[in-house]
Amino acid sequence: MEQLKTIGRELAMGSQGGFGQSKEFLDLVKSIGEARSKAEEDRIVLSEVDILKRRLLEPDIPKRKMKEYIIRLVYIEMLGHDASFGYIYAVKMTHDDNLLLKRTGYLAVTLFLNEDHDLIILIVNTIQKDLRSDNYLVVCAALNAICRLINEETIPAVLPQVVELLNHQKEAVRKKAIMALHRFHRKSPSSVSHLVSNFRKRLCDNDPGVMGATLCPLFDLISEDVNSYKDLVSSFVSILKQVTERRLPKSYDYHQMPAPFIQIKLLKIMALLGSGDKNASDIMSMVLGDLFRKCDSSTNIGNAILYECIRCISCILPNPKLLEAAADAISKFLKSDSHNLKYMGIDGLGRLIKISPDIAEQHQLAVIDCLEDPDDTLKRKTFELLYKMTKSSNVEVIVDRMIDYMISINDNHYKTEIASRCVELAEQFAPSNQWFIQIMNKVFEHAGDLVNIKVAHNLMRLIAEGFGEDDDDADSKLRLSAVESYLQLISEPKLPSLFLQVISWVLGEYGTADGKYSASYISGKLCDVADAYSSDETVKGYAVSALMKIYAFEIASGRKVDVLPECQSLIEELLASHSTDLQQRAYELQALLALDARAVETILPLDASCEDIEVDKDLSFLNGYIQQAIESGAQPYISERERSGMFETTDYHPQDHHEVPTHALRFEAYELPKPSVPPQASNELVPVPEPSYYSESHQPISTSLVSERESSEIKLRLDGVKQKWGRPSYQSTTAASSTTPQAANGISTHSDAGVGSSSSKPRSSYEPKKPEIDPEKQRLAASLFGGSSSRTDKRSSSGGHKPAKGTANKTATVPKENQTPVQPPPDLLDFGEPTATTATAMDPFKELEGLMDSSSQDGGSSDVMGLYSDAAPVTTTTSVDSLLSELSDSSKGNSRTYQPQTSKGPNTKEALEKDALVRQMGVNPTSQNPTLFKDLLG
Numbered sequence: 045m046e047q048l049k050t051i052g053r054e055l056a057m058g059s060q061g062g063f064g065q066s067k068e069f070l071d072l073v074k075s076i077g078e079a080r081s082k083a084e085e086d087r088i089v090l091s092e093v094d095i096l097k098r099r100l101l102e103p104d105i106p107k108r109k110m111k112e113y114i115i116r117l118v119y120i121e122m123l124g125h126d127a128s129f130g131y132i133y134a135v136k137m138t139h140d141d142n143l144l145l146k147r148t149g150y151l152a153v154t155l156f157l158n159e160d161h162d163l164i165i166l167i168v169n170t171i172q173k174d175l176r177s178d179n180y181l182v183v184c185a186a187l188n189a190i191c192r193l194i195n196e197e198t199i200p201a202v203l204p205q206v207v208e209l210l211n212h213q214k215e216a217v218r219k220k221a222i223m224a225l226h227r228f229h230r231k232s233p234s235s236v237s238h239l240v241s242n243f244r245k246r247l248c249d250n251d252p253g254v255m256g257a258t259l260c261p262l263f264d265l266i267s268e269d270v271n272s273y274k275d276l277v278s279s280f281v282s283i284l285k286q287v288t289e290r291r292l293p294k295s296y297d298y299h300q301m302p303a304p305f306i307q308i309k310l311l312k313i314m315a316l317l318g319s320g321d322k323n324a325s326d327i328m329s330m331v332l333g334d335l336f337r338k339c340d341s342s343t344n345i346g347n348a349i350l351y352e353c354i355r356c357i358s359c360i361l362p363n364p365k366l367l368e369a370a371a372d373a374i375s376k377f378l379k380s381d382s383h384n385l386k387y388m389g390i391d392g393l394g395r396l397i398k399i400s401p402d403i404a405e406q407h408q409l410a411v412i413d414c415l416e417d418p419d420d421t422l423k424r425k426t427f428e429l430l431y432k433m434t435k436s437s438n439v440e441v442i443v444d445r446m447i448d449y450m451i452s453i454n455d456n457h458y459k460t461e462i463a464s465r466c467v468e469l470a471e472q473f474a475p476s477n478q479w480f481i482q483i484m485n486k487v488f489e490h491a492g493d494l495v496n497i498k499v500a501h502n503l504m505r506l507i508a509e510g511f512g513e514d515d516d517d518a519d520s521k522l523r524l525s526a527v528e529s530y531l532q533l534i535s536e537p538k539l540p541s542l543f544l545q546v547i548s549w550v551l552g553e554y555g556t557a558d559g560k561y562s563a564s565y566i567s568g569k570l571c572d573v574a575d576a577y578s579s580d581e582t583v584k585g586y587a588v589s590a591l592m593k594i595y596a597f598e599i600a601s602g603r604k605v606d607v608l609p610e611c612q613s614l615i616e617e618l619l620a621s622h623s624t625d626l627q628q629r630a631y632e633l634q635a636l637l638a639l640d641a642r643a644v645e646t647i648l649p650l651d652a653s654c655e656d657i658e659v660d661k662d663l664s665f666l667n668g669y670i671q672q673a674i675e676s677g678a679q680p681y682i683s684e685r686e687r688s689g690m691f692e693t694t695d696y697h698p699q700d701h702h703e704v705p706t707h708a709l710r711f712e713a714y715e716l717p718k719p720s721v722p723p724q725a726s727n728e729l730v731p732v733p734e735p736s737y738y739s740e741s742h743q744p745i746s747t748s749l750v751s752e753r754e755s756s757e758i759k760l761r762l763d764g765v766k767q768k769w770g771r772p773s774y775q776s777t778t779a780a781s782s783t784t785p786q787a788a789n790g791i792s793t794h795s796d797a798g799v800g801s802s803s804s805k806p807r808s809s810y811e812p813k814k815p816e817i818d819p820e821k822q823r824l825a826a827s828l829f830g831g832s833s834s835r836t837d838k839r840s841s842s843g844g845h846k847p848a849k850g851t852a853n854k855t856a857t858v859p860k861e862n863q864t865p866v867q868p869p870p871d872l873l874d875f876g877e878p879t880a881t882t883a884t885a886m887d888p889f890k891e892l893e894g895l896m897d898s899s900s901q902d903g904g905s906s907d908v909m910g911l912y913s914d915a916a917p918v919t920t921t922t923s924v925d926s927l928l929s930e931l932s933d934s935s936k937g938n939s940r941t942y943q944p945q946t947s948k949g950p951n952t953k954e955a956l957e958k959d960a961l962v963r964q965m966g967v968n969p970t971s972q973n974p975t976l977f978k979d980l981l982g
Contacts, residue, residue, distance in 0.1 A: 069112055072119070089125050092116065097129055110137065111145055114152045121156060131156050135163050138170050138189075143181060146174075150185045159195035168198055175205040180214040187220035194224075196232045203228065203235065210242055215251035222246055222254060226261040240265060247279065252292050252303065255283070259309040266316050277317050277324045284310045285331050288338055304345045307335075311352040318360030325361040332356065336369040341376055351377075351388050358395035370396060371403050378410035383419050390414055390422070394429045404433050412824055415445065423449070424458070431465050439473035441827040443483055451490050463491035467499050477506060477522050485529060488543035489536075500546050507550055508653045523554040527561070534569055544573060544583045552590025553653055556597060563598050564608060567591055571610045581623050588618065588629040592636060596648035600641050607637065 072092060079085040096113055099105070105113070114137060117130040134156055137149030157163055167189065174186035187209070190202060206228075209221040222243070228236045243265065246258040266273045286292070287303050287310075296303040318324040335353050340346040354370045357363070370392070377389030390411070397404045404411070414426040427449065430442045443466050450462040466487055474480040484503050488495060507526050510519030530547045533539065539547075548570060555566035574587040591611060598605045607615075618630035636644060649655075674680060 065112055065115075069116060072116065076119070076123070085123065086125075089120055089123055093120060093125065093127070096120075096127075100130055100133060107140070107142065107145055111148050114148060118152055118155055127156070131163060135166050138167060143179065146182060147185050150189045154189055154192040157193060159193055164193055164195070164198065167193060168201055171202060172205065175202065175209065180212070180217050183209065183212070183217050184220055187217070187224050190224045191220075191227045194227070194231075196235070199228050199232055199235050207239060207242070210246065215249075215254055218246070218249065218251070218254045219257045222257045222261065226257075226264075229261060229264065244276070247276075247283075252296055252306070256303070256306045256309070259306065259313065263309060263313050263316075266313055270316055270319070274317060274321070274324065277314070277327055280310055280313055280317070281327055281331050284314070285334070288331065288334055299343045299345050300340065301343070301345050301349065304349055307349055308352050311349075311356045315356040315359040318356070320361070322361050325363070328356075328360060329363050329366060332366055333369065336366075336373065341373070347377070347385060347388065351392060354392040355395065358392075358399060362399045367396065367400055367403070371406060374403075375407060375410075378407055378414070383417070383422055386414055386417075387422055387425055390425045390429050394425075394432050397429075397433050401433065404429070409822075427462070427465075431469070434469050434473060436473045436475060438827060439469055440475065440479065441824070443469055447483070447486050447490065450487075456494060459491060460494040463487050463495050467495070471502070477510075478525050480506065481522075481526050481529065485533065485543075488540060488546065489533065492540035493542055495540075495542060497542060500542050503546055504549055508553070520558060523550075524558050524560065526550050527554055531561070531569065534573065541577070541580050541583055544577060544580075545586045548573060548583065548586035548590045552586075552593040553651070555590075556594060557651070563594050563603075564606060567594050567611055568608055570594070571608065571614055574614055575610070581626060584618075585625055585629055588614075588626065588633060592629070592633045593648060595633070596636060596644045597650055599637075599639070600645040600648075600650065602641055605637065 072088070075088050076085060079088060096116060099109075099113060110133065114130070114134050117127040117134070121127040131153075134149050134152035137145055138153060140146050140149065153167060157167075171186045171189055171194075174182050177183055177186075187206070190206065194202060206221050206224050209217050210225075212218050212221070225236055225239060225242065243258055243261050246254055247262065249255050249258070262273070262276075284307060287307055290302045292303050296306075298304050301307075314324075314328050318328050332353055335349065339350050339353075341350060350373045354373060357366045357370050374389045374392045374396070377385045377392065380386060380389075389407075393404060393407060393411075411426060411429065414422055415430075417423055417426075427446060430445070434442050446462055446466050446469075450459055450466070453459055453462075466483065470480050470483045474483075481503070484499070487499075507523060510522055527550060530550055534547055551566055551570060555561055556563050570587045570590050574584045577583045595605050595607070615630050615634060618626045619634070621627045621630070636647070639647075
């Protein structure tokens with residue numbers, strides 16, 4: 045109570061103009077307010093910084109003085125100057141027991157620091173202590189600081205205490221605890237995902253302020269997952285109904301409207317929950333109708349609620365009565381003299397015409413008034429509305445108005461947007477191709493290079509393909525009209541580069557097609573373009589290519605070609621150009637003029653722009669030449685991958701160049717065991733010779749046995765696997781013997797018919813304020829709205845285009861008998877021959893027992909570990925040199941015998957004996973003598 049009295053005294057002093065502060069502080073505030081320039085203000089603030097730096101270093105500063113200094117630091121920081129030298133004093137003030145000083149410290153800290161500041165760690169302990177305070181004002185101050193300063197790492201330190209405060213007896217504490225949890229959810233959703241149910245519980249809180257604060261986190265949660273909160277529709281509708289019936293305290297009224305901000309948040313939530321849900325939309329319809337009847341449209345907050353109702357109706361499933369009420373509200377907005385309300389009306393009308401296109405017809409004259417309004421923002425919003433309500437009956441008027449507006453503005457960003465919309469509407473709803481070409485010419489002429497390059501390609505494609513029907517006369521008229529319009533525009537002083545490229549292409553393709561214009565006339569125009577835009581290499585390149593087509597068509601038709609002097613000078617100039625592209629085009633044109641008619645007709649056929657160019661990626665036309673060269677003794681080509689996998693050229697066998705020598709270390713990593721491969725996967729596994737292991741008894745090696753052994757063993761393909769040690773090359777165990785042909789998929793395009801839009805008679809007409817209506821506006825409105833029909837012919841961007849010549853809907857497929865079955869990777873542990881069925885997994889301990897049994901039957905020791913003992917085997921030589929000689933002789937297969945193995949794969953016993961031999965000799969095979977180790981492994 046004493047602290048509350050202190051706050052009251054401070055407020056009383058504040059009402060007298062002092063707030064208990066010194067005259068020095070009041071003079072500072074007054075001088076800052078009276079500063080006439082930024083330089084004068086900076087001078088005052090920098091002087092204050094120097095004063096505070098000295099004052100804060102003084103010992104035993106009174107608390108009241110320190111509070112004033114902290115507030116002066118806040119002034120300095122808010123004016124954009126650095127006050128970091130005093131941050132620590134604000135942090136210390138948060139520890140004070142005095143409520144006024146603590147709240148001042150929290151206020152300064154939340155303004156000074158951010159969540160990643162180094163001093164945050166000093167505040168966390170203070171916040172934890174204040175959250176347990178008995179004074180709810182201290183708790184509220186700590187919760188305010190949490191919402192501004194706690195980061196993702198420090199959330200767990202305060203989360204349990206914040207959750208406990210959700211049940212605090214004071215509604216202000218519960219409200220701020222909800223706000224803190226909302227902050228935690230935005231910073232780290234995973235840390236509070238288990239606490240989402242608390243938001244549902246607080247929705248039923250007795251205090252409307254706590255309930256209203258809960259709507260904010262629930263809106264975020266519903267935006268992320270709508271289906272999980274469908275059960276709350278009735279609760280939200282019930283709350284909104286109680287609010288509209290004025291069951292909340294009068295303190296929540298604003299301009300005679302009951303809790304308008306809670307209503308707006310509820311309407312946004314209901315728009316999310318009712319989207320595409322008929323049951324939810326039916327539940328909401330009654331309360332939405334009551335809102336339209338009860339809202340006061342004479343105040344801004346009432347209009348805001350009406351606008352939010354219109355947005356909600358446009359999101360949920362349509363209701364005829366609600367649509368009618370929304371149309372009436374929009375009519376009031378459009379009749380208003382306020383530009384803000386007109387803007388809201390245009391925006392709401394744009395939302396409703398998606399549901400019912402006929403609504404716009406009721407307000408046609410109001411839309412025309414907005415279109416002619418001097419307010420540029422309102423005019424842009426009106427064009428967005430017209431863009432949404434465009435159809436084939438009014439596309440000409442709307443696009444013309446949009447182009448006129450595009451010409452009048454200087455904002456390149458918005459000009460680009462208007463140009464793209466004009467192009468889109470023209471492509472979808474163009475009544476004729478001639479009109480489309482005229483609109484494109486205007487867009488290119490006035491929007492310049494802001495137009496997307498795809499628009500130019502679409503225009504050239506339309507002129508080349510024509511109407512999409514087998515009507516050659518109509519196509520010829522279309523091209524002739526394009527040529528005539530371009531010949532008129534080409535004399536303009538400055539045209540965009542992209543538009544000049546289109547003009548040059550069209551004149552080159554169809555300038556002399558109908559015989560109306562001679563080749564000399566067209567070529568002269570093209571030379572003028574190249575000369576006028578000499579700095580643009582792209583335009584000059586298009587002009588030279590167009591000249592090449594003109595002269596090629598003349599030569600192919602048998603007519604004599606007279607190259608104009610200006611064209612000849614242009615060619616000579618480009619022959620010495622620094623641009624390789626222009627130089628190449630000039631040489632090609634010069635070479636073409638020297639060819640005969642047959643060659644020219646083959647190189648540049650007439651009207652072949654729609655023909656598909658088939659690219660033979662396999663270069664099959666060279667097969668005959670390659671076969672002839674091989675028959676003459678040439679070697680077949682070996683790919684780079686195959687060449688990189690060969691270690692020694694001496695081991696290369698011409699008769700089987702897929703075989704790779706095995707006398708080399710393998711450095712590939714082991715893979716996990718996988719099922720064995722059926723015999724069909726022969727293209728993935730190739731036979732390689734198995735290295736010979738030496739047994740105790742030396743017998744001559746049988747050549748037939750070795751060859752049988754080599755043919756039965758299989759190894760993995762590891763083409764393109766880079767070695768991690770050894771020589772910098774790629775390990776390869778086999779070379780691909782053939783290449784699987786790739787199927788070329790044909791592509792066909794289809795144009796879809798547009799969706800028709802239904803229309804009906806307008807329910808009510810707009811009554812203007814003026815007693816007389818301008819006849820010009822009536823005619824414009826009739827053009828925009830009167831041409832409604834039961835269906836709208838809407839064509840796609842490629843509609844009306846005939847398919848390219850020589851194309852068909854076909855897809856190349858590979859015959860089933862030629863397809864290679866996809867097999868799983870081979871098992872590294874399977875050393876046996878491939879079988880038709882998958883081999884069952886063998887127990888390694890069973891194999892070990894078999895090895896022990898076979899060893900005992902052969903008269904050897906039955907103890908397997910005896911192979912690793914220090915005693916030398918009976919028949920093993922003790923001399924390393926003699927051992928190496930025996931190994932080398934054995935590898936050649938001319939002096940030692942090979943004992944046949946009874947089991948498939950390598951002899952495990954021999955491998956163990958060989959390993960024991962190496963250990964017996966006391967040699968580290970990998971580090972001391974790598975050559976010996978390599979030879980021992982075969």
